[in-house]
Amino acid sequence: MSEAIKLNKSQKQILLTVAKETIRATIDEEDIPEFDFEDEIFNEQRGAFVTIHKSGNLRGCIGYIQGIKPMIDTIKDMSLSAAFKDPRFPVLRKEEFDDLNIEISILTPLTTVSDIEEIEVGEHGLIIKQGFRQGLLLPQVAVDNNWDREEFLRHTCMKAGLPTDAWQDSSTEIKKFSAQIFDADVGEILDIDEARNNFSSQMRE
Numbered sequence: 001m002s003e004a005i006k007l008n009k010s011q012k013q014i015l016l017t018v019a020k021e022t023i024r025a026t027i028d029e030e031d032i033p034e035f036d037f038e039d040e041i042f043n044e045q046r047g048a049f050v051t052i053h054k055s056g057n058l059r060g061c062i063g064y065i066q067g068i069k070p071m072i073d074t075i076k077d078m079s080l081s082a083a084f085k086d087p088r089f090p091v092l093r094k095e096e097f098d099d100l101n102i103e104i105s106i107l108t109p110l111t112t113v114s115d116i117e118e119i120e121v122g123e124h125g126l127i128i129k130q131g132f133r134q135g136l137l138l139p140q141v142a143v144d145n146n147w148d149r150e151e152f153l154r155h156t157c158m159k160a161g162l163p164t165d166a167w168q169d170s171s172t173e174i175k176k177f178s179a180q181i182f183d184a185d186v187g188e189i190l191d192i193d194e195a196r197n198n199f200s201s202q203m204r205e
Contacts, residue, residue, distance in 0.1 A: 012182045017195040019079040033192045047107035050078040060086040103183035113174040124176040126156045135160025
């Protein structure tokens with residue numbers, strides 16, 4: 001598996017459709033559609049996060065750090081978790097659906113940080129682990145909050161429930177990753193039939 005992944009516009013649209021339709025079907029108490037898009041890239045096992053915003057505010061964010069399932073299955077699972085199982089938020093309600101923005105982050109494999117100068121704010125996300133405590137922040141979090149490198153490290157320590165200077169401890173593991181990040185408002189995301197028709201048309205070209 002290559003270090004980086006570059007999804008094209010159509011592939012991004014399909015994954016956003018998977019997220020949208022998984023959440024919509026669950027809210028409507030329907031069966032989740034079959035996402036039968038035959039594209040080899042979707043067979044890759046990648047870490048991925050689904051982040052949901054409502055009116056600009058975080059509404060749920062859950063992900064796999066490392067790839068354990070094919071990409072479409074991962075996005076389906078994480079969409080359900082972000083919408084209905086994030087312990088920080090109540091279960092998503094039907095009346096909220098039209099106001100949602102769905103963001104997907106497809107992660108590269110993790111690499112160990114031996115020198116914090118290796119960390120590029122805006123390019124890398126971080127995982128900090130010490131003992132049984134672990135925290136992760138996605139690359140876009142540091143950008144959204146205008147953090148520098150050390151602020152990013154401190155906040156990742158906080159996410160792990162560690163002292164803010166724990167990143168300086170020799171027993172602390174620091175890992176970094178990159179991500180391809182894309183999002184859309186729910187109203188802009190193709191529904192399942194539109195996505196299938198669009199995919200079929202592109203396959204015929």
